[in-house]
C-alpha cells in the first residue's frame with residue numbers, strides 16, 4: 065500500500081524533501097531487497113524508464129522553496145518529484161493564517177485537489193494521506209488547514225495523518241502563537257492524528273547530541289526526517305508478524321488513537337548522535353530500552369539530562385489515591401505508546417518495561433495501550449535504533465505555553481485586525497481558544 | 511519574485527528617491543557584474559528593448575525604474591531629465607506642473623489632487639501592468655512642504671482605493687523645529703491624519719537627526735580619528751560609485767534615507783531563505799491599525815566595518831541599533847515601550863549571532879507584556895556596498911509620540927493665532943473643520959500610545975473548561 069504525502073509551505077516542503085532523501089538513502093543500504101521493495105511501493109512510483117518518483121504533492125504560495133526542493137531531488141540521481149506534482153504562486157501568505165485559510169486556500173483548492181487526486185489514483189491501494197507543515201507561518205498553517213478540510217470531505221474514509229512543526233519560542237514570527245492556535249484547533253477536528261515536532265527540542269538535539277556548532281535549519285530537518293522515517297519505513301507488526309505491514313498509518317492509528325479526544329502524538333528516539341561518535345559506539349537493547357523508558361516517564365525528549373528520579377507511581381497505591389494528586393508532578397502518564405525497534409538482534413529485545421500498567425491511564429486495557437513494531441534491518445546508518453511514538457502528557461507544557469501567550473495577546477486584541485481583514489472574527493478566535501483549552505484540560509485530567 | 515513601485519512626490523520626495531535609484535543601481539552593479547537582467551533587478555527595474563517593450567531574462571538592454579515621479583514645479587524633475595539618471599525614466603513617468611504648491615498642504619491635496627488624479631492613476635496603473643506580481647508601493651515625501659505633504663497624502667489615499675491589496679509603505683521626512691517653511695506644522699499635522707488612516711506602515715525620518723548624523727560623520731572623517739580611518743567614499747552619506755557625480759545640498763542627508771530604503775528592500779531585491787517578505791513587515795510589526803509608525807535605526811553609521819569583524823564588533827552593531835545616536839528620528843526607544851521590533855540584517859551574519867544578541871539585549875529593552883517575544887528577524891546574504899554587514903532595526907515604540915507632541919505644540923502655536931489660515935481656507939475643498947479633525951486625529955494617536963504605557967491590568971484569566 066502507498067502513502068500520498070503533501071508538503072505545505074516553506075517548512076513542509078523543506079521537511080518533506082529531507083524525508084524522501086532519508087527514505088531513499090535508507091532503502092538503498094546493503095541487503096534489504098524486500099525492505100526496499102516495500103518502502104519503494106509505499107513512497108515512490110516507478111516510471112517506464114525505471115526512475116523513482118515521490119508520491120508527493122508540493123504546495124506553496126511562493127515559488128522559491130518548491131523549486132529548490134525539486135532541483136535538489138533531481139540532483140540526487142536516485143529519485144525525483146513528479147513533473148506535475150507541484151503548485152505554487154508568486155506571493156506568500158505573509159505569516160497570516162487568515163490569508164492562507166480564507167483567501168489562498170479557497171482560491172486554489174481545485175488545483176491542489178486535482179494534484180492530490182492524481183497521486184491517489186496512481187496508488188494501487190492507499191494507506192493514507194500524510195501532510196507536513198508548520199503551524200506558525202501563513203501558508204502551511206492556513207492553506208494546509210484548508211486543504212486538510214477539503215481532503216477530509218473528499219476522502220471521508222481515508223486516514224489523514226498531519227505532521228506539524230511547532231515554532232521556536234521567539235525570533236521568527238511575532239504572530240506565531242495566533243497562527244498555531246488557529247491551526248491546531250481546526251486540525252483537531254479534521255485529522256486522525258497530529259504528529260508534533262517542536263523546533264526548540266530538535267534544535268537542542270542538534271546542539272547537544274549531534275554536536276553541531278552553527279545549526280542550520282537543514283540540520284534540524286535531518287533529525288525530524290530521521291525520526292519520521294524510523295516510524296514510516298517498513299516494519300513487522302502485530303497484524304503482520306511475518307511480512308512487512310502494508311497498513312502503516314492504519315495500524316499506527318489503531319495503536320495510538322483510541323479516543324477522538326486524544327490525538328496529539330509526540331516522538332522520541334535513541335540513539336541519536338553525530339556520525340563520528342556513532343562509529344565508536346556500541347549499543348545493546350537492554351541499555352537503549354532502559355533509557356528510552358525513562359525518557360518516556362520523565363518526559364525527556366533526549367537521552368541527555370534525563371531525570372532518573374522520576375518513577376511510575378507504585379502499583380500498591382489504593383484506588384482512592386490514584387487520582388491526579390498523588391501522582392508525581394513530573395511523571396508523564398500515557399494513553400498509548402508504540403515502540404519501533406530496528407536493527408541487529410531485534411528479536412532479543414525485551415520490552416516488558418513498557419507494558420507496566422502504572423504507565424497508563426487505568427481506564428484502558430494495557431494490552432491495547434502498548435504495541436511494538438520491529439524490523440531486523442539496520443536503520444539509516446544506526447546498527448540499532450528505537451523510536452517511541454506516544455500519546456501522552458508530554459505536549460501539555462508547550463501547548464499550554466502557546467495558548468497562554470496567544471491569550472495574553474488576544475486580551476489586548478493586538479494584531480486581531482490583521483485577521484478580521486480576511487474574514488476571521490473575534491468569535492472564531494474564541495472558538496479556537498475554547499477548543500484548545502478543552503484539549504489541555506483533557507490531557508491534564510487523564 | 512514580486513515587484514514594487516516607488517511613488518516619489520514633491521521636492522524632497524524626488525530628491526530622496528533619486529538617491530535611492532542611484533545607490534540601488536550601484537548595489538546591483540556590484541553584485542551582478544555580468545550585466546544580466548536577473549530576478550533581483552526585476553523587483554524595482556524593468557528591462558526594456560528599443561521599442562520600449564519589456565524583455566525578460568538575458569542581458570540588460572535599458573533599465574527603467576518602476577516609479578512614478580510627481581512634482582508641481584519643474585525644477586527638480588527638470589534636473590532629473592537633464593541629469594545622469596535620465597535614462598531610468600521615460601518622460602511619461604514624470605508628472606509636473608509649473609507653479610508649485612507654495613508650501614500649502616491644501617493646494618497640494620485639494621487643488622492638485624483634483625487636477626492630476628486621472629493622470630496619476632493612469633501612470634501608476636501603467637507601472638502596475640508591467641509587474642508580474644505587484645506587492646508593494648513605496649511612497650516617498652516630506653511632511654513640511656505643500657506638494658509632498660498634500661498631494662503625496664492624496665496619492666496615498668488613491669493607491670488605497672485603486673489597489674487595496676497592495677501594501678503601502680511610506681517614507682516621511684519630518685521638518686526640524688527651525689524649518690524654513692513657516693507653515694510646516696500645519697502641513698505636517700494635516701498630512702499625519704492621512705498617514706494614520708491610509709498607510710500600512712510609515713517610516714518617519716526627521717531632518718534634525720539627519721543633520722546631526724551627517725555633521726558627526728563629516729567631523730570624524732575630517733579629524734581622522736585614530737584607529738578607525740574612515741574611507742570617505744564608503745560612508746553611508748557618500749554617493750561615490752553611483753552615476754551621479756555632483757553633490758548637491760541635502761545629498762548627504764538623502765543618502766542616509768536612501769540607505770534605509772536599500773536595507774528595507776534588500777530582502778525583496780535579493781534571494782535568501784531567511785528573507786522577510788514585504789507583506790510580513792506590517793503583519794508582524796503593526797498590532798493596532800493606526801499604530802503603524804516604525805522607527806528606523808541604521809548601523810553602522812559612524813564606523814566602517816572591516817571585512818573580518820570580531821564578534822565583539824558585531825555585537826556592538828546590535829547595541830548601536832538601540833542607541834539614540836543611530837535613530838533616524840529624534841527619539842529614545844530604549845527608555846520607552848516596545849510593541850514590536852524587527853531586525854533586518856545584511857551580509858555576513860549568522861543565525862546564531864542573531865539569537866545571541868536578542869538574548870543579550872532583551873533584558874535591557876521594555877516590551878509590552880503581551881508581546882514579550884515581539885521580535886521579527888531577517889537575514890539577507892548580500893551586504894551593502896563597501897560594508898561586510900549592516901543592520902536596520904524597525905521599532906514600533908511609544909517614544910514616537912514625543913515627536914508628535916512636539917509637532918502638535920508647533921501647530922497649536924500657529925493655529926491659536928489663526929496665522930496663515932486664510933491661505934488654506936481660500937483653497938477649494940479645504941474647510942476649517944479639516945484643521946480641527948487633523949488636530950483630534952493626532953491627539954487620539956498620542957493618546958493611544960500613552961494608553962499602552964499605563965500599567966496594564968493583570969493578565970486576563972484563561973477560559974475555564976468544566977470537567
Ligand SMILES: Nc1nc2c(ncn2[C@@H]2O[C@H](COP(=O)(O)OP(=O)(O)O)[C@@H](O)[C@H]2O)c(=O)[nH]1
Pocket residue numbers: 072073074075076078079156157158159198199200201202203204205229230231232236237240263281284285288
Ligand atoms: N523545522 C523547521 N521549521 C521551519 C522550517 N521552515 C520554517 N520553519 C518554521 O516554520 C515557521 C514559519 O512558517 P513557514 O513554514 O516558513 O511559513 P509558510 O511558508 O507560510 O508556511 C517558523 O516557526 C519556523 O521556525 C524548516 O525547514 N524546518
Ligand SMILES: Nc1nc2c(ncn2[C@@H]2O[C@H](COP(=O)(O)OP(=O)(O)O)[C@@H](O)[C@H]2O)c(=O)[nH]1
Pocket residue numbers: 519520521522523525526611612613652653654655656657658659683684685686689691694717720760763764
Ligand atoms: N531630507 C531632505 N529634506 C528636504 C529636501 N528637500 C526639502 N526638504 C525638506 O522638506 C520640507 C519642504 O518640503 P518640500 O519637499 O521642499 O516641498 P514640496 O516640494 O512642496 O513637497 C522642508 O522641511 C525641507 O527641509 C531633501 O532633499 N531632503
Ligand SMILES: [Mg+2]
Pocket residue numbers: 073074126156157201203
Ligand atoms: Mg512561506
Ligand SMILES: [Mg+2]
Pocket residue numbers: 521655
Ligand atoms: Mg520646495
